[in-house]
Amino acid sequence: MSIAEIQQAEGRGTPALGRFLRKRSVVGRFLRKRSGVAGLIMLVVPLVAGLCAPLLVQIEGQDPSTLHTDLLDPDGGRPLGAFGGVSADHWLGVVPVTGVDLFAQIVYGIRSSLFIAFGASILSIAFAAVLGTAMGYFGGWLNAVAGRVIDFMFGFPGLMFVIAIMAIVPPEMPRGLVLVLVLAFFGWVTPARIIGAQAGAINARAFVEAARATGAPPWQIIRREMLPHLFGLVVVLFAMSLPGNVSVVAGLSFLGVGLRGDVPDLGKLLSDSLPWIYSGADVWYMLFPGAVVFLIVFGATLAGDALRDVLDVRTEDAA
């Protein structure tokens, strides 16, 4: 039997990701965690609603742009009827003044918000994983330089800087894509530090030393020995970065510097609802989109926390 065959038999020839996923105990243990499952449901229901937005809106029999001014109080423009005009035709009522269907606005809004948040999380965590692993494996000057850059990034006034950048985005650039890039630019810092510290610790362990002694090339050591130990951490960091990005996306739209134009967006709905809270005229306009943002963010946090417990990784910043 050749070495390759032995490895095949042990399942060692398969890529690390496949082996990680095949640990079915992880899924099983996660499903046994009530808070994790609850969180996952809170996250997945809006996610599916967002993905199926056109279908759902068709079932409701509405679209996100028709102005139903007949459903508004001509004096002041607030929706007629209870709960902001909730009816069989308009499941979550209509938006004050314009009379647009709120349910349609929300499900389409979930789409754009989650798309940006996922994009930013994937980009930032992927970059953090590559950089962190390299920092841990190569150490030395790379670790020192990257550590400096990370310290430097911590000095940036995060949200203020993002607001400032969003202010100067040229109108011809797609704002959604810019948001993804900007959030990713600030999102990799803490994860990279955590992954770097963890990779450094793994790099110092005996089995890595042994692999090095057998003359294994760096790529093989990283792939076979280090990555399997880092996958859990990376997955958890991704899960934990997601809710933060969702709330920042919504927060930026809330401040008026996020998505623009007539792209439906959760944060924009909430921002538009502010004057109606001030006048005390329509609470529902805020409560429905607010509840959806809350569900997504809280659900993602619960799921991320449960995942961290199940995979038993420490995410406290070592520094």
Add this chain to the structure above:
Amino acid sequence: MIVYIARRMVTAVFMLLAIAFVTIALFFGASKDPARAMCGKPCPPETRAKVSAYMQTDQSAVWQYTEFVKGLFVGRTYGEGAQQVHCDAPCFGYSFPNRSDVTTLIAERLPVTLSLAFGAAVLCLVVGIGLGALSAIRKGGIVDRFSTGFAMFGLSVPTFLVGLLVLQVFGFMLNALPYSGFVSFSESPTDWAWHLIGPWMVLSFILAAGYIRVTRTQLLNELSADHLVAMTARGASTRQVNRHAVRGVMVPVVAMFALDVTALLGGSVIAEKVFSLHGLGDLLLSGVNESDLSIVVGVTLFSAFLIIVGNLIADLLMPLLDPRIRRA
């Protein structure tokens, strides 16, 4: 020790210079030409060039950077003759639409943001450390379970949602708190606090979560540490043991607080919007809406300055709390 302090201070200065460079380089190539906005309509190219020269936006990024840094120490003068405007040191730029230097604009808004940040910091430290300590002492008890849930909530819920909820519930439904406005501390300390309770609650609710977690974990670790177990075994009083345990908790709390200066400033942008307060965040947003880049750059750099000063203070406090850092 002196070497340590000196090194930290030099690092802080370099950080500021680097952040200023990145910021100015970024905004130099911005699509929104500040001169275009000031020139009015119609704007013939020669007028625009004149306005640009007057505002000094026609120069290179490096030149603008050195002028900016120079302006911080010796002030800066725009234009000549009758149109000359002077911006005293420390000059964070000059806002032509507002006919005022950015330093003055920041100084006008600073009390609001500082009051907001200071009160929120005090409240979140008291609540966070208090709840964290109580849950560590009675692990698994009712306080512990409550504060774990509380921390979970605070860590996940977006600031503006909490703000909107507080505004809605306390401001409008219960009519218990004022929903906007700011009264300066020197005018009436009670009114000052009364108007800020809402935003304080919002910000500290978001931030306290981290302190609950850190205090709880750290205190549990400390209390089961060998040296404290030995101390208890030798008959030291709970008070004495706690005094040693608290020291170990303070270091991560201070480290965390230094990082939270950023979160505090970011959070206050949102809290200011929700409670219609006119602080630094509001100034930044108005700069964004009016395409007034000098305000945007000035406020961003001033915030960076606050953050780095906060980090520096934490760095200087650390060795006082942990002798191991002192010796390193």
